[in-house]
Amino acid sequence: AAYDAGDHESYMHKEMLEQPVAAERVLRGRLDDRFGTAHLGGLNMDARDTRAIRRVKILGCGSAYYVGQMGAALVEELARIPADAEAASEFRYRDPVIEPDTLYVAVSQSGETIDTLLAVQEIRRKGGRVVGLVNVVGSAIARECDGGIYLHAGPEVAVASTKALTNMFLGFALLALQLGRVRDLSIADGKRLIAGLARIPEQIQEILDREAEIGEVAQQLADAESLFFVGRVRGYPVAREGAQKFKEISYRHAEAYQTSELKHGPLALVSEQVPTVAIVPDDELTDRNVGALHEIAARRGPLVVITHEGVDLGEVQCVRIDVPRNERELDPVLLVVPLQLLAYHAALRLGHDIDKPRNLAKSVTVE
Ligand code: AGP
Known part of the structure; x- marks a missing residue:
């Protein structure tokens, strides 16, 4: 067929x-x-x-x-x-x-x-x-x-x-x-x-079974003109892919950063109008990542945190999305799935042509 x-x-x-x-x-x-x-x-x-x-x-x-x-x-x-x-x-x-x-x-x-x-x-x-x-x-x-x-x-x-x-x-x-x-x-x-x-x-x-819940979170992100996606080490390419997917179909300005680099510049842009999607898996860097969440929250930046069940995010104000645990090395493939759903539902809410985003081709076959 x-x-x-x-x-x-x-x-x-x-x-x-x-x-x-x-x-x-x-x-x-x-x-x-x-x-x-x-x-x-x-x-x-x-x-x-x-x-x-x-x-x-x-x-x-x-x-x-x-x-x-x-x-x-x-x-x-x-x-x-x-x-x-x-x-x-x-x-x-x-x-x-x-x-x-x-x-x-x-x-x-x-x-x-x-x-x-x-x-x-x-x-x-x-x-x-x-x-x-x-x-x-x-x-x-x-x-x-x-x-x-x-x-x-x-x-x-x-x-x-x-x-x-x-x-x-x-x-x-x-x-x-x-x-x-x-x-x-x-x-x-x-x-x-x-x-x-x-x-x-x-x-x-x-994760896919929770599409409705994750779709709700996307409604809030869709209204922002500009967003950050942050992660460290294994989480950083996940953040890059999350930002890529978001900008491709929602046409919002989505920028990926290493969480550790925020304080070296981009934190200046964090505000009530600029949400951050943070990748915070349960790993060697969880505590440091949670520290960064506090810095974002202190600037009133809305936060969506992709994390694992049981990770203690402290008192930080955020929407959390837990993904199932696996071996740490394999975490990225699960952390990335909610980001697809966030991009998809944001674009849907904005009424965009999801399969054919403006200015892009499925494969780029000419230089
Ligand atoms: C993915 O969502 C993009 N549309 C794009 O970055 C794509 O991954 C890239 O153009 C590479 O394509 P390929 O895997 O067919 O080589």
């Missing part, structure tokens, strides 16, 4: 709700509980190749770049290989040094984004090894790479990407796990993460 929005008012809505099923598909057949690892045959890399990697460089554009940042954190945490993400649109213009012992990873839903494709070609021309995390099978980027992981999110039509991004994160988790288990990650940690990954689809569903 043709892919259409069915009973949903938009493709974005349908695609958000498909995330649990899509997540199952990217994980299916790839989790090995016995050895606490992932099986990614399509990478075309054996243990010797994997051990030779000294660095991982991830390239993507827009939201794929932000998920790339989440992916870099996963690679560093699980495989202990230095990793970072860069906007593919900038990469080739700075005449990058291509190293033979760096694993390059191109990430793209469409597989047709010109900036990402040209970055891949530049790396290959200079002899580098590139693997792809791509959704569309047989797309240009998939064909240009030395190997890769298909994301199996299914077709995505809405300009604002949702299920492809969730699956990119899970793809990175699988990659980091496989790299980690060939290197220093213990079997116990591998099994802990495998169990965590297996819980993700139903935990995404738990």
